[in-house]
Each structure stands twice: as C-alpha cells, then as structure tokens.
Amino acid sequence: MKEQHDLAKWLEGKMTESERAAFEKTAEFALYGKIKMYSDDLKTPDFDADLMFEKIVRRPKAKPVVQMKTNRFLRIAAVLVVGLGLLLVYNTFSETSVLAQNGKTETFLLPDDSEVTLNSGSEIHYQKFGWNKKRSLKLDGEAYFKVIKGKTFDVNTNLGKVTVVGTQFNVKARRQRFEVTCFEGKVRVQNHSENVLIAKGERTTFESGKKINSIPVTSQKPQWLQNELAFNADKLSAVIAELERVYNVSIQPENVDLDEKFTGTIPSNNIGLALQIVSSAYHFEYFQNKKLIVFRHR
Amino acid sequence: MEKTAVESVCEELVFARFFKAHAKVLHNFLYYKFGNEAQAADAAQEAFIKLWENCENVPLEKARSYIYTVANHSSLNVIAHQKVVLEYAKVANPMRHTSENPEFILEEQQFKIKLERAIQNLTESQRTAFLLHRIDGKKYTEIAEMLEISVKAVEKRIHGALVSLRLEIENIK
Secondary structure, X not given: OOOOOHHHHHHHOOOOHHHHHHHHOOOXXXXXXXXXXXXXXXXXXXXXXXXXXXXXXXXXXXHHHHHHHHHHHHHHHHHHHHHHHHXXXXXXXXXXXXXXXOOOOEEEXXXXXXXXXXXXXXXXXXXXXXXXXXXXXXXXXXXXXXXXXXXXXXXXXXXXXXXXXXXXXXXXXXXOEEEEEEEEXXXXXEOOOOEEEEEOOOEEEEEOOEEEOOXXXXXXXXXXXXXXXXXXXXXXXXXXXXXXXXXXXXXXXXXXXXXXXXXXXXXXXXXXXXXXXXXXXXXXXXXXXXXXXXXXXX | OHHHHHOOOOOHHHHHHHHHHHHHHHHHHHHHHHOOHHHHHHHHHHHHHHHHHOXXXXXXXXXXXXXXXXXXXXXXXXXXXXXXXXXXXXXXOHHHHOOOOHHHHHHHHXXXXXXXXXXXXXXXXXXXXXXXXXXXXXXXXXXXXXXXXOHHHHXXXXXXXXXXXXXXXXXXX
C-alpha cells in the first residue's frame, strides 16, 4: 500500500487537501476521527514535578562535592607537608642564628644538647646540618657554654678561636677584648698570635690581640650569670657599651675620657647602683631620663 | 546566543528552568514505556540526578538529549511491562457536549474505555510514539529525537498505532 504512513500525516494535520478529502470518504475515517478526538483528552496520572525537583536539588551532591572537599583538603595537606619539608630542609641546611637583645639574655640548646647562654647584645650563628660531626659556631659578643662531651667544639670570634672537647666555659669577644674563662675541663684559645691552653678555674684575656693580666676566677659560673658585671682594666667605652647592652639603655658621655680604665664589679640588675658605682669611680655625675643617661664630668 | 553559551546547567535557576520544561514529558515518556508510575518517576528522577551531577560536562543545549539517553538506557533494565493506565481530562472540549443526550454520553463512555484498552494493547514502541504525540503534543521530529530513531520510523509507528487501535476497537465491537 502506498499509504504507508498516511495516517501519521493525517494525525499531524499534514495531509494535502485532496488526500484528506479522499481519506474522509473511507469507511474507517469515522473511527479514526473518534480515536483522534478522544485521545486528545487523555492525560497521564498526576505527577509531582516540584517534589521531584526538590529531591534532586536538595539531595547532597554527594560524590562530586565530597571528592572536591577531599581534593581540596589533600591539596592543602600536600602544600603543608611540602612546606614543612622545605622548612625542615631550610632549617637544617641554612644557618641558624640566635640573638639576645639588649637587656636580655638567651639560653638555648645546640643540636647535641650543649647549652649556650647568650649575654645581652650577643649573637651566635651555626649550622644544624652535620653539627655532631663538626661542632663549630660563630660568636659575636659574650656567651657561656656547657659543652657535652664529644668531638671538638669550636667557638669562632673576630678576635680568636676557642676549642674544647667537653667543658664549661665563657667566651667574651667585645670590641678589642677577647676573654675566655674555663669553668670545667680544658679549653684551647687561639688568636692570630697566641695559642694557649687553659684549665678549670683559669682565664685568659687579650686586649687588641695582646695578652694582659686576668682577674682570678672566683666563681663556678660567669659573673654575668650571677647578676654581676666584672671588668678588668676595661676602657670606659667598653663599660658604657656593656651597661647599654645589659640595661638596654642609651648612654651619652659628655667631657669624659672614654679611654680611662675600669676594674671592678658592678651589678647587672640594679641600674641605679651600677650608675652610682661607675660615676663615683670616674668622678662624674649622671642624669637619667627614662632610657637615656648622660655622663658628665664634674 | 551568548547568553545560552554562558548558561550552565550547574546553576540552579538554569537547571530549574530546564527541569520544569522537560520533567513532565520525560516522566510521561517513561510511563508509556514502563506502564508503571513509580518506575517512571524513579527513572525520570534518576536521569535528572545524573544530569545535575554531571552538569559541568553537559552543555545546556545537549541536556535534553542527555536525559533521554539516560532514560532510554535505564529502560533496558526493566523487564516486566505493566498496563498503562490513563485518565481522560475531566473538562473535555465543551464543543462536544452541546448535546446532553444521555445515550450519547453513555456511548462516549464506552468508547473511551475501549480506546484505553486498545492503547494498553499497543506495542510499547507504538504506544510511546502515539501518546507522546497525543498527550504531550510532541512533533514527530521531537519524538524521533527522544526515542533516538528517525522521523520516518516515528511516522511508521504512529500509523501502525492508529491501525492497531482501529482494529482493536472494531474487534471489541
């Protein structure tokens, strides 16, 4: 039959005028017409689209969202791990510095548990990596060391080098003054001209590279750790610098001979008394305004 | 043009608009296929969920064919087919009710029942095509897209459906 899909055409209203006229004359047309008419009234059972929509959208977008979160979390974690790793590597390989600011002392442990106490205004640089193979650090200022027994332990300063094995000692490297005091064991002290070995209770002092007389060691610990500042024929400028560091003040000398020597002990925890001692020894007066102090010859 | 290109199915408003436009028809389509209301609703919901979850990978213009592809595939898992139960719209065309002749109304009722039974006895492919046209008012080209077949095949199914319906109704007579 040629009218293969003719009924489909008719149902869609796409029959030509003549085709339709012919179709309407057929016996079946009436029934098809009814089918078309009544099927137009058909409908499906009600269906709650809104409810379904809510179900779909309010459904936690489980998989992708969780994955995203995990990914983000993992990403952050990865960044942290890498960051910490880099920090660790940086810490190990880079130079470590410890600084005691003016007015403060700082105690810390080296990688081998040797203990260092930094006096005010002093700084130490060392490298953590390979510390146990080569115990060597750089000191600028004054520090007290309690060295754990092991390989040699070097303290390098601008004014000389101190080498020990396991001991307790104090190194002072300020301006031209280089002084090493041994409280336990033995210490080798080297500067460009001398190489001295000192034992427990001994001290060696250099001023501008020359050996000068040392004050005998009377205590078990450096005096600065017992709130005392000991001077041994130190120039006034050195005393002033030490006071500035320990008390974190600024001292202005006026008409004062900065090269005059001072020997003695002054407290490091009582600024009034310290200033009194110094000013009476040098016969000058001092004025204090908070952190600023003026020394003037009488 | 530009606007549609930018619009993402992931945006809830876009998705909502798309859902409103297509949910009912997809649901009906699945209902004609399965003859089961709950299954149709489940499958329709499933298709939209898949679209929602994959919204990043489905551009809006592909979304319609996407849900029908999902729906067509899900129908493969359905074995038993149940009878498609339809209703007649309560408010029928008033033009036809000018005559309040009770005999006519009775005849009309009987015809409706016959028609419904005949529709139930159609093959699944004929029924789906026929009802998408009659109930959902879809054009043959749209039906072809939904069923993923050619327009000619749709026409063949519609024609076949009409012939079957007529024969079925005549036989019952």
